[in-house]
Amino acid sequence: MQMKEYKPLIVAFCCNWCSYAGADLAGNNRLNYPAEVKIIRVPCSCRVNPMFILRAFQRGADGVIICGCHPGDCHYTSGNYFTRRRMAALFSMLDFLGIEKERTRVEWVSAAEGAKFAATMNDFVEKVVSLGENKRLEDLRCKR
Amino acid sequence: MQKITKEMLIDKATELLNNGTVSLVLGWKKGEYDYDVTPGVFESVEELKKDFVFGDFSAANLSKYLVKKTEKLEGKILVFLKPCDTYSFNQLLTEHRFDREKVYAVGVQCDGMVDIEKVKKIAGDGILSVDCNGEDIVVKTLYNDDMTIAKADVLAERCANCKSKKHVAYDELLGESGEVIDSNRFDEVEKLEKMTADERFAFWQNELSKCIRCNACRDACPACTCEKCVFNNPNSGVENKSPANSFEEKLFHIIRAYHVAGRCTDCGECSRVCPQNIPLHLLNRKFIKDINEFYGEYQAGAEVGSRAPLVDYTLNDLEPGEVFDRGDENA
Numbered sequence: 001m002q003m004k005e006y007k008p009l010i011v012a013f014c015c016n017w018c019s020y021a022g023a024d025l026a027g028n029n030r031l032n033y034p035a036e037v038k039i040i041r042v043p044c045s046c047r048v049n050p051m052f053i054l055r056a057f058q059r060g061a062d063g064v065i066i067c068g069c070h071p072g073d074c075h076y077t078s079g080n081y082f083t084r085r086r087m088a089a090l091f092s093m094l095d096f097l098g099i100e101k102e103r104t105r106v107e108w109v110s111a112a113e114g115a116k117f118a119a120t121m122n123d124f125v126e127k128v129v130s131l132g133e134n135k136r137l138e139d140l141r142c143k144r
Numbered sequence: 145m146q147k148i149t150k151e152m153l154i155d156k157a158t159e160l161l162n163n164g165t166v167s168l169v170l171g172w173k174k175g176e177y178d179y180d181v182t183p184g185v186f187e188s189v190e191e192l193k194k195d196f197v198f199g200d201f202s203a204a205n206l207s208k209y210l211v212k213k214t215e216k217l218e219g220k221i222l223v224f225l226k227p228c229d230t231y232s233f234n235q236l237l238t239e240h241r242f243d244r245e246k247v248y249a250v251g252v253q254c255d256g257m258v259d260i261e262k263v264k265k266i267a268g269d270g271i272l273s274v275d276c277n278g279e280d281i282v283v284k285t286l287y288n289d290d291m292t293i294a295k296a297d298v299l300a301e302r303c304a305n306c307k308s309k310k311h312v313a314y315d316e317l318l319g320e321s322g323e324v325i326d327s328n329r330f331d332e333v334e335k336l337e338k339m340t341a342d343e344r345f346a347f348w349q350n351e352l353s354k355c356i357r358c359n360a361c362r363d364a365c366p367a368c369t370c371e372k373c374v375f376n377n378p379n380s381g382v383e384n385k386s387p388a389n390s391f392e393e394k395l396f397h398i399i400r401a402y403h404v405a406g407r408c409t410d411c412g413e414c415s416r417v418c419p420q421n422i423p424l425h426l427l428n429r430k431f432i433k434d435i436n437e438f439y440g441e442y443q444a445g446a447e448v449g450s451r452a453p454l455v456d457y458t459l460n461d462l463e464p465g466e467v468f469d470r471g472d473e474n475a
């Protein structure tokens with residue numbers, strides 16, 4: 001029997017005011033990034049509740065990335081500063097529990113940075129693929 | 145240092161009840177056994193005489209009960225607080241969880257509390273009584289001869305690593321207030337940090353899979369005072385139920401610890417009440433240690449009104465990715 005090729009599932013929470021448009025720009029410029037990246041649009045990076053991230057892992061995500069406006073450029077002035085602290089603490093905790101740190105990331109991508117968006121996603125997916133399937137936070141009942 | 149006895153506390157409470165300063169007393173009540181001490185509310189001197197206890201097992205942190213007890217209270221309630229409890233008291237005030245005017249706080253000197261599980265490990269089952277005289281405790285059991293154990297050997301984890309003997313809030317003191325202590329409370333966390341991710345995962349899987357989701361850790365925590373809790377919401381997917389797999393084991397614990405991150409005073413109640421003896425304090429201390437290292441030393445509850453680090457920011461904070469680069473340098 002042939003093994004099914006492993007396709008990761010990547011969830012990207014993208015801020016409406018920057019990275020979401022950055023993803024659009026990447027598309028318009030025909031820059032490639034893996035189709036396994038599923039984008040969820042959020043009004044601001046700080047809208048991402050830590051539960052969302054854990055939920056994504058539960059539903060079978062192999063990696064979760066949050067993209068927001070560059071520090072100083074948040075549409076709501078300070079949202080991403082809170083994101084920065086929250087995610088630093090959360091990701092450090094996930095690492096403490098032994099969940100591979102390459103599976104989580106925060107990246108600042110503006111609406112003009114289509115190329116950065118594509119490059120970030122390519123790099124992130126590559127790292128996650130090298131780790132393989134997410135086993136440490138899996139919920140078998142939710143597996144594809 | 146003078147020893148604080150239960151009689152001294154009862155006398156104080158009696159005095160305050162009789163002169164009308166307070167109408168209720170929040171203290172510790174004898175359970176089925178000597179070591180089975182629970183929080184209790186007393187309305188009269190008779191009740192105090194009957195059930196009030198104070199000693200090596202008065203570990204319960206009473207500050208959280210003020211939230212519910214002061215809600216409809218006319219007048220004042222007396223509460224006894226050990227040094228570590230006063231931090232929770234301040235933290236609750238910072239979060240506007242009760243009215244300071246309705247509380248008369250008496251700080252009690254603390255010589256450390258005893259962990260009955262540790263006593264049981266040494267003395268065996270069938271414990272009839274545990275008496276403390278200074279440095280030693282004398283255990284009477286059903287099956288064996290009386291046994292004398294050094295108190296230092298059976299100190300509760302949080303007391304062995306006590307962070308402060310200083311009362312940060314009180315109206316009146318019984319005994320002495322000490323100093324903030326430079327304890328070794330982060331040693332265990334550091335040990336875990338030095339392990340590989342695989343070893344850490346194995347460690348936590350082993351610990352967390354014991355969890356029966358009784359929610360005692362949440363219920364006892366003075367930082368957990370939300371009216372509506374995500375763990376009671378049937379739509380959250382994390383409502384009370386025994387964890388079924390690796391995901392659920394982690395989910396509850398990450399969310400619980402994360403929710404109190406920056407507000408946790410490291411009072412140790414969560415670990416104390418866990419019937420499965422899961423070292424929950426390691427999760428909280430990891431957050432405390434991280435916050436100290438990333439954003440500067442912060443002790444929740446040290447003063448009223450301070451801003452919790454996770455609801456604050458500076459323009460040049462560490463990037464989440466740098467957290468790990470930093471870690472690699474340390475390794």
Ligand code: SF4
Nearest residue numbers: 365408411412413414
């Ligand atoms: S999380 Fe534990 S140590 Fe921290 S305040 Fe709550 S009960 Fe105390």
Ligand code: SF4
Nearest residue numbers: 355356358359361418
């Ligand atoms: S007290 Fe212990 S067993 Fe109960 S829910 Fe908390 S960790 Fe689980």
Ligand code: FES
Nearest residue numbers: 015044068069075
């Ligand atoms: S609006 Fe983009 S991060 Fe806040």
